[in-house]
Amino acid sequence: MKAPAELTAKFRASGLKVTPQRQLLFRLMHENKGHPTAESLFSVASDHMPGISLRTVYQTLTDLSSMGELRLIDVGSGATRFDPNIDDHHHLVCQSCGGVRDVYVSGSGQLDVNELDGFSVDTTTILFHGLCTPCRVTQEVSSTVAEPLVRISKSNTSSKNTTNPKERMS
Amino acid sequence: MKAPAELTAKFRASGLKVTPQRQLLFRLMHENKGHPTAESLFSVASDHMPGISLRTVYQTLTDLSSMGELRLIDVGSGATRFDPNIDDHHHLVCQSCGGVRDVYVSGSGQLDVNELDGFSVDTTTILFHGLCTPCRVTQEVSSTVAEPLVRISKSNTSSKNTTNPKERMS
DNA sequence: CTGCGAATTAGCAACCTGTGAAAACTGTCT
DNA sequence: AGACAGTTTTCACAGGTTGCTAATTCGCAG
Secondary structure, eight states: OOOHHHHHHHHHHTTOOOOHHHHHHHHHHHHOOSOOBHHHHHHHHHHHSTTOOHHHHHHHHHHHHHTTSSEEEOOSSSSOEEESOOSSOEEEEETTTOOEEEEOEETGGGOEESOOTTOEEEEEEEEEEEEOHHHHHHHHHHHTTTOOOOOOOTTTTSTTOOSSGGGGTO | OOOHHHHHHHHHHTTOOOOHHHHHHHHHHHHOOSOOBHHHHHHHHHHHSTTOOHHHHHHHHHHHHHTTSSEEEOOSSSSOEEESOOSSOEEEEETTTOOEEEEOEETGGGOEESOOTTOEEEEEEEEEEEEOHHHHHHHHHHHHTTOOOOOOOTTTTSTTOOSSGGGGTO
16 A cells, blocks of 8 residues: 555546545555455544544545555455555455455466356456464364354454454454 | 255255245256346246245255355355355356356465465365456447446346346356 | 635435344144 | 144344435635
């Protein structure tokens, strides 16, 4: 993710206005190392600028993504995540806590695909689903006391639950 | 996807009842070569059995998937798709029409991932985004007359529009 | 530095996908 | 046939995202 100043310049050059809301979001995304959802960014942004609307967060984020300064990722957890890392990379997704982490994969460009049959591939997305270390440890321990695994539904992977180990990864 | 008779037996063996609604869905999925959404299956099912509820479609489909007879796939188009093909395969996703097609990829098991760092991978999902042949042709033609490309939003890729080339692929 | 027009924002309603709950219903086994 | 457990329906509702519109703010020209 580029520095806020560069994004400001780029927005102006594109004829887009640079508002305080956008500057805040530029900064928050620039500092962000994770894969926030619109909602979680909104929540952080609200602390700095009460009254900012979720709508504005979506708008700015989609603008950034269509300018190629941001990647939209969908790991199937229900909400779109915004990735400030625009390198060619892929993601690890923890099936237990929902956390997402970047990984670099070599050789993904030369995957041998059968029967492409005229389809022209533009981008390739790879998702590795599994367990992050904290969750694997937790499950190994809890299985000794026959504790049921947490069931993941599309909505309980949101950022409201601060007691699970997700925060370490996302 | 197994034949309806086998699914019937398996459901009974698991203590699940075999209702007319389920038999219909078994049959429809068995005959299906595509990747229907719940809504589109519901629409087909409704033709055969008016009054069937969308809730039942979801229920049966999730049952099938937790029995491993069906795969749930999420190509980021908003709605979950149900894939009767449970082989180890991946998907081509047309960015223009939203169509989805199966592909077999060799070597996906040995992708070289850096910094796995304790994360244990369970399943790998690969999505190839690009243009299917019909859409590529359409775009080449339309670009000669400066026709704007169709903008894809999460909701206009549903099965309601029968005039676009998607039907050939999904 | 002032003003104007265009872009942007806030706030709310609507939409889509999917799930929860409760009541009525129906396969299945005996 | 009868009882029981699993099912279907219906309705409500939640989460995520987008559409709309009035009011506001920005950026440039004068």
